[in-house]
Amino acid sequence: PKTVARIAAGEVVERPASVVKELVENAIDAGSRRIDVEIRGGGASLIRVTDDGCGIPLEDLPLAFTRHATSKLSSFDDLNTIGTLGFRGEALGSIASVADIEVTTATAGGISGSVLALRSGREDTIRPVARSCGTTISVSQLFREIPARLKFLKSDGTETGHIVTTVSNYALAYPEIRFRLTVDGRESLATSGNSKLRDAVAAILGRETSARMIDLSGNDGAFSINGLVSAPENSRANRTGMYFFVNRRWVRSQILSRAVEEGYRGLLTVGRYPIAIINLSLPPYDIDINIHPAKTEIKFREDGKVFEFVRRAVRSVLLGEAP
Ligand code: ADP
Ligand code: MG
Known part of the structure; x- marks a missing residue:
């Protein structure tokens, strides 16, 4: 990717938790009932978000990584009444310019699912794959080619802490969605998605506090x-x-x-x-x-x-x- 793209990406992608935020917001916007977040190495080695939302139609898949391509805003007036968390169409493009991305997605009406990988922003061909309705986006080797940003990252523990906070915030805001966060293979938090704020609070701040x-x-x-x-x-x-x-x-x-x-x-x-x-x-x-x-x-x-x-x-x- 070009330097300009990388500099601009810094606005969206400050640290691994910012990637998690953007991917989780996209999953929420897609109408998901379940969102699984998996991270390794404080998110710098791997961030994987799996949802059961509407999926990305095959014809939109290459476009999803083009900056300022969004399916969520059809007119400028929409800005006053946005019902989605994303609307700028820059997240996926920005992330792709600073990490390797793989997207596996399937829509309800699609004939099969699709997988598309981008390594250092260069697109692979789209291949068909079997999967149920929804999307999995894996982001690996964040900032690998940008040593200055890599150096700016704190310890794995600190970056993990930011991610736990991010996922916790969304889990509290959306108690109707079942969230799960796995850190280096261990489950770190899980909500039931039963719509009750008190139960989401129990999962995140503890039963006793919640009660x-x-x-x-x-x-x-x-x-x-x-x-x-x-x-x-x-x-x-x-x-x-x-x-x-x-x-x-x-x-x-x-x-x-x-x-x-x-x-x-x-x-x-x-x-x-x-x-x-x-x-x-x-x-x-x-x-x-x-x-x-x-x-x-x-x-x-x-x-x-x-x-x-x-x-x-x-x-x-x-x-x-x-x-
Ligand atoms: P924005 O959210 O501002 O529209 P993004 O760059 O975050 O822009 O995403 C680009 C587009 O990719 C979205 O508008 C949406 O159409 C599609 N997309 C991204 N993630 C998902 C997902 N998890 N499920 C369905 N569609 C998605
Ligand atoms: Mg978005």
Whole structure:
């Protein structure tokens, strides 16, 4: 691949966890009920994501690796109402420019499945293969030809940690999907896909934590919130137990963390933080849509309104009042 392609790829592919994020998002967008993620060597040697989604039609397969080729956006107006996680059409092309990729896929209507391999961005011929409906994408030897980026990777343990976090976030955001993560041949996490957030939380944060969480739900006009929050006595010593999803995307937000903490005002000992898994649904109009792939920090059109909505919802459930 050309240098330009590699530089651009750096925007999407920062580390192995960014590859996992893009592949998992594609699997979710494909309507999958099961998503299996397998990694080796912190993801640098191998990342393999298998789904049971709609598959990639044979005629689209070569196109899937062309940057800015996407099947998900048909007009610019769609940007305001995107119902899919991906829409830029750059992930697969970017990954292919910095790693070897093999895609095995089959659609419901297809005569047979197909397999396509790209080594250092050079395409192989597409061969037929037998498989059930869905897609498997294997990414190996990430950054092999880019020593500067390879050097930037942290230890296998650290990179694995980032991947565990990424998969955990999606498993919490999509409790109706059965997720499994295997690290160097050992199962690291598995959710049931039974749609119950509490069960997904049990699989990821532990049964005991999950059993002690309090249901949160509420709405105000076009805003709605649901999730689980910890009883004040089950607090944590840091903020790592707070997860936020806005319109089903994992986001980072100071506004949201502070709103939750304000909801606990006077109920927690100083230096303790709540555990909270919070899904917010807001009209797209109220969100400053974030076009940059690497950023997860969300911006709201009216910070104060969102803050107060979340604070109040948390406060009232903790005090056992109707919101
Ligand atoms: P985007 O997600 O922004 O459309 P990507 O580069 O991530 O772009 O993917 C390119 C295209 O490849 C997608 O639009 C989709 O049509 C197809 N695709 C990728 N992964 C999958 C998958 N797991 N299942 C079905 N189709 C997929
Ligand atoms: Mg995508």
